Amino acid sequence: MSLTVSQVARLAGVSVRTLHHYDEIDLLRPTGRSEAGYRLYEQTDLQRLQQVLFFKELGFPLEEITRILKDPAFDLRAALLMQRQLLTERATRVKALIGAVDAALESLEKGTVMTKEEMFEVFGDFDPAKYEDEARERWGNTEAYKESARRTSRYTKKDWQQIKAEGEEIMRALVAHLDAGRAPTEPAVMEVAERHRAYITKWFYPCSHEIHRGLGELYVNDPRFTANIDKDRPGLAQYTRDVFLANAERASRS
Incomplete structure (x- = not known):
């Protein structure tokens, strides 16, 4: 049985305006139309909407979702398995963050002081101060390092949690x-590189395309960075470097 746009909006918890927008950008076009010209959604349309909402919840931009769903090689089962894995990882992290918040609340209510280890154990292997001495020695006189040091000196634990979460979304x-x-040269892939460049600019220092290209080179030239990035997927460091390079070259041509 076909559903109207208002029925689908209520069912999915989105606005009618959102569904109209999805239609306009060719992300989700309803299969049918009524005699009066109103949109009518079939089961396959609802299945596609579900995919859109899953990807959107995981932080994928609409342009990227459109490209994924239009890919002739798109496999629904593979997409669902990937989404389940990403959501499971997020759930695990949220559970750990809730535990950290509870511990902080308990410490506050009891008037006790949390140790550095207790405050930052939620980050796991992530340590904001890691390689700080080396970075100061190598780049201490650069404006980028000075700006990064100025900003990060004011960041709270909540800020670092957000920084880590945003970085992980991009890497996923x-x-x-x-x-x-x-x-790496596909537009949707390079858009992720642009998101990463904006992320560096937002949290650390103004990141030009040239600096971003150099950051990618660091990922493959420094074994420590390579090993850390490749934990998510073998070959990811090289792929990331190639994407950053492709995005920088695209920018130079525009």
């Missing part, structure tokens, strides 16, 4: 493209 998007076999 790159992993998804790598697993799908997409070339």
